[in-house]
Amino acid sequence: MILAFLPNLVFLVLLIITIFIFTRNILKIKSNIDLGENIDRTDKPSERWKNMAQIALGQSKMVKRPIAGVLHVVVYIGFLIINIELLEIIIDGIFGTHRIFAPILGGVYDVLIATFEFFAFLVLVAVILFWCRRNIIRLNRFWKNEMKGWPKLDADLILYFEIILMTLFLTMNGADFYIQNNFPNAEHYQQAGSFPISQYIAALLEGVSLETAITIERIAWWMHIIGIFIFLNYLYYSKHLHILLAFPNTYFANLNAKGAFANNPAVTAEVKLMFDPDADPYAAADDSAEEPDKFGASDVMDLNKIQLLNAYTCTECGRCTSECPANQTGKLLSPRKIMMDTRDRLTEVGKNIQKNKGVFVPDGKQLLNNYISTEELWACTSCNACVQACPIDIDPLSIIMSMRQYLVMEESSAPTDLNNMMGNIENNGAPWPFNQQDRINWVQDL
Amino acid sequence: MIKVPTVAELTAEGKIPEILFWVGCAGSFDERAKKITKAFVKILHNAGVSYGVLGAEESCTGDPAKRSGNEFLFQMQAIANIEVLNGYGVKKIVTACPHCFNTLKNEYPELGGSYEVIHHTQLLKDLLDQGKLTIEKGSYKGKKITFHDPCYLGRANNVYEAPRDLIKKLDAELVEMKNCKAKGLCCGAGGAQMFKEPENGSKDINIERTEQALETKPDIIAAGCPFCNTMLTDGVKNKEKEGEIPVLDVAELIATAKDL
The missing domain is CATH 3.40.50 (Rossmann fold)
Structure with missing residues (x-):
């Protein structure tokens, strides 16, 4: 009796473990993002929903590059559609039923499964083409320096995962269809539809016994769902997190003109005080104008929460880097690497805190220099090409600017030329050493 | 010979120009850019635009300082410029420099300087559309x-x-x-x-x-x-x-x- 329920029990335990680990990972990401400074991005909610609907749900920036865009849309729609089937698989798994929706939905079920199969096949084709772009055509942006090692393996593993999952899905359907057609009296395996793609797999099984067919169907069914459980918890270690985080990331994206860089409010308070003729120079500092512990960012904790969310959201597609004028002309700067470094450092800091029971114990490292070099930071032209290129509204430029702010305001370590330029602005109101009184001299020979 | 009016002169005469021409550091000092400034001013005169410049009262918007990471110097420049601009009651600004354009338009409002800021190509387009420039x-x-x-x-x-x-x-x-x-x-x-x-x-x-x-x-x-x-x-x-x-x-x- 108990043995009869063993599969259900195993399934339930696996499901609970999966949900437990997944929740723990999501909470870990959340607590790491919370290490960042607060930033208010809750204004204009309707515009934010619209941004998310267009860019994350609607993939509007993705299709700016048509080939990758269309292939991605196929995989994305496939992912959304085929996951509807997960509901049935989970119910069947828990209750020991088989295709519980088939008798309920009748003809609709046939159409649904046919649609899933159609997309599963398209996803297979798209993913294989993706693999070819990476490994045979070897598109330049997939082979940059920052892609060596784990990022390269990660990208390929995701594609292998998807190939395996889709193949298992179609195999399980094919075996099922074979049983339905050849063994009408087999328990559980009722007629469920036309199975337009997997019928070809069923044809391959011709002559196979019922027992073997059931074994194939069961193995494929179990491996498919276990594969999904594993994939779900693989996300945390992977760039593939974008499938979840693209949504909050586009919701909380910067909606202002790209040229508008944030003004640091702590600086404003100080500057206004300097300009105020009534200010008492000996007065105690106003506590309401909270002085930050430092200007700009040298480590991940100095960045804001959106910048950290950006880092986790990055899927390393490299469109930013391929559009970056500095990178195109052989400079060290790669906006994608800025995002990957930020994420990797944040993960490292998160582990440190976890190991030390909630407290960050200085590890002699920081984002600046240990991950991102000053040479990279000073190569940026602030042209916003990276921000424009990102299909999910990640802003590498804001991190570069935060770090430049630290370099200049905390370390006074700008390149000499820039120090001269800033000295000129300070002394005569122009980046060059000209007298402010001469600003109007151009009118002389009009 | 074209006489370029400064806002200070115009104000002394009780006149308020419709638009301030923000020349910018390059437009004021760089030999090549000065030619652009002059070409633009000639068009303004030709189209009969009521404008003024700040002349010696103009100072760097702070854009290169901010992009270098010197937020303090940027805001010092911004607040000083905003005092001048607000002092003259400036409502609309045109500039031939996209960096000045961006900073004045996007980064000054939060610091107390809200103006309608347009790029000179936008003004020229408007003048053409209105028939003031042919x-x-x-x-x-x-x-x-x-x-x-x-x-x-x-x-x-x-x-x-x-x-x-x-x-x-x-x-x-x-x-x-x-x-x-x-x-x-x-x-x-x-x-x-x-x-x-x-x-x-x-x-x-x-x-x-x-x-x-x-x-x-x-x-x-x-x-x-x-x-x-x-x-x-x-x-x-x-x-x-x-x-x-x-x-x-x-x-x-x-x-x-x-x-x-």
Whole structure:
């Protein structure tokens, strides 16, 4: 009796473990993002929903590059559609039923499964083409320096995962269809539809016994769902997190003109005080104008929460880097690497805190220099090409600017030329050493 | 001889100009950019625009300081400029520099300086549309002109059409580079790069961009930013095409067409 329920029990335990680990990972990401400074991005909610609907749900920036865009849309729609089937698989798994929706939905079920199969096949084709772009055509942006090692393996593993999952899905359907057609009296395996793609797999099984067919169907069914459980918890270690985080990331994206860089409010308070003729120079500092512990960012904790969310959201597609004028002309700067470094450092800091029971114990490292070099930071032209290129509204430029702010305001370590330029602005109101009184001299020979 | 009025003079006479022409540091001091300033002012006079300049009261907007990371110096400049602008009751500003344009438009409001800020190509377009400025067709007929999008005008503020409309009005053939509009390639000067040597690499950005411009086989390369102008002029020199392919601001194109 108990043995009869063993599969259900195993399934339930696996499901609970999966949900437990997944929740723990999501909470870990959340607590790491919370290490960042607060930033208010809750204004204009309707515009934010619209941004998310267009860019994350609607993939509007993705299709700016048509080939990758269309292939991605196929995989994305496939992912959304085929996951509807997960509901049935989970119910069947828990209750020991088989295709519980088939008798309920009748003809609709046939159409649904046919649609899933159609997309599963398209996803297979798209993913294989993706693999070819990476490994045979070897598109330049997939082979940059920052892609060596784990990022390269990660990208390929995701594609292998998807190939395996889709193949298992179609195999399980094919075996099922074979049983339905050849063994009408087999328990559980009722007629469920036309199975337009997997019928070809069923044809391959011709002559196979019922027992073997059931074994194939069961193995494929179990491996498919276990594969999904594993994939779900693989996300945390992977760039593939974008499938979840693209949504909050586009919701909380910067909606202002790209040229508008944030003004640091702590600086404003100080500057206004300097300009105020009534200010008492000996007065105690106003506590309401909270002085930050430092200007700009040298480590991940100095960045804001959106910048950290950006880092986790990055899927390393490299469109930013391929559009970056500095990178195109052989400079060290790669906006994608800025995002990957930020994420990797944040993960490292998160582990440190976890190991030390909630407290960050200085590890002699920081984002600046240990991950991102000053040479990279000073190569940026602030042209916003990276921000424009990102299909999910990640802003590498804001991190570069935060770090430049630290370099200049905390370390006074700008390149000499820039120090001269800033000295000129300070002394005569122009980046060059000209007298402010001469600003109007151009009118002389009009 | 054109007399350029300063806002201080106008205010003393009890006049308030409709629009302030923010000349910018390049437009005031750089020999090449001064020519753009003059061309623009000639058009303003020709179209009878009520304008004034700040002259010696103008100071750097702080853009290169902010992009270098010196938020303190930026805000010092901004607050000082805002005091001057608000003191004169300035409502509308036009500038031929996309960096000044962006900073005044996007970064000053939060610090107490809210103005209607437009780029000079937008003003010129308005003047044409209103019939205050006319362009005699013909001088650029059959000429191929390619327009380089300044990052701080294009991507940063989504102004792509005003300069293109002007070029088309000149009867010239507008040819686009392979990277244009939202995908426009930077000239290499932004983010305070203008004031420093580039980092080590395989090529300078302005050379890359100039190559893209030359691929369109243009008669003229048009720009809308004094810094882009410098970078592309240097690029054209590097390709030994100076004298052959001029790099001109859109205002210069119009001033020349009108023989101003």
